[in-house]
Amino acid sequence: xxxxxxxxxxxxxxITQTMVENQPTFSDIIDELETILNGRLIVSHNAGFNQKFFxxxxxxxxxxxxHSYVCxxxxxxxxxxxxxxxxxxxxxxxxSIIVSDDxxxxxxxxMTYQLWNKIINDTSNEKFNQTITQLKNIxx
Numbered sequence: 581x582x583x584x585x586x587x588x589x590x591x592x593x594x595i596t597q598t599m600v601e602n603q604p605t606f607s608d609i610i611d612e613l614e615t616i617l618n619g620r621l622i623v624s625h626n627a628g629f630n631q632k633f634f635x636x637x638x639x640x641x642x643x644x645x646x647h648s649y650v651c652x653x654x655x656x657x658x659x660x661x662x663x664x665x666x667x668x669x670x671x672x673x674x675x676s677i678i679v680s681d682d683x684x685x686x687x688x689x690x691m692t693y694q695l696w697n698k699i700i701n702d703t704s705n706e707k708f709n710q711t712i713t714q715l716k717n718i719x720x
Contacts, residue, residue, distance in 0.1 A: 594684030628719025
């Protein structure tokens with residue numbers, strides 16, 4: 581809410597200035613976020629992009645971001661031995677998961693959740709745990 585959202589970001593993420601007006605800042609929610617993330621694994625597609633955001637915002641608040649994360653892009657490449665792609669849409673298509681035409685932030689989160697569940701269901705517990713350990717905290 582403190583900065584103007586560029587038109588390119590509005591087009592890609594579906595977040596508008598009106599949506600963030602009068603919303604709390606990262607500084608306002610960081611303590612609650614810490615409580616939610618504590619001891620949990622963060623799952624995201626193209627995790628390097630998201631990690632840069634978190635690290636920047638944590639640094640702005642004189643904190644250190646030290647939460648574990650895993651990238652579904654990396655998992656998809658490792659477990660299915662297919663060509664890596666940065667695009668969530670292409671990854672979803674490779675996995676025959678229905679792709680939403682809406683690429684808002686919420687829609688991408690839902691698609692990442694579907695991909696995560698497919699990976700869990702397609703992979704033995706042993707292989708899954710081994711791969712998570714291997715790829716944890718390695719951005720795409």
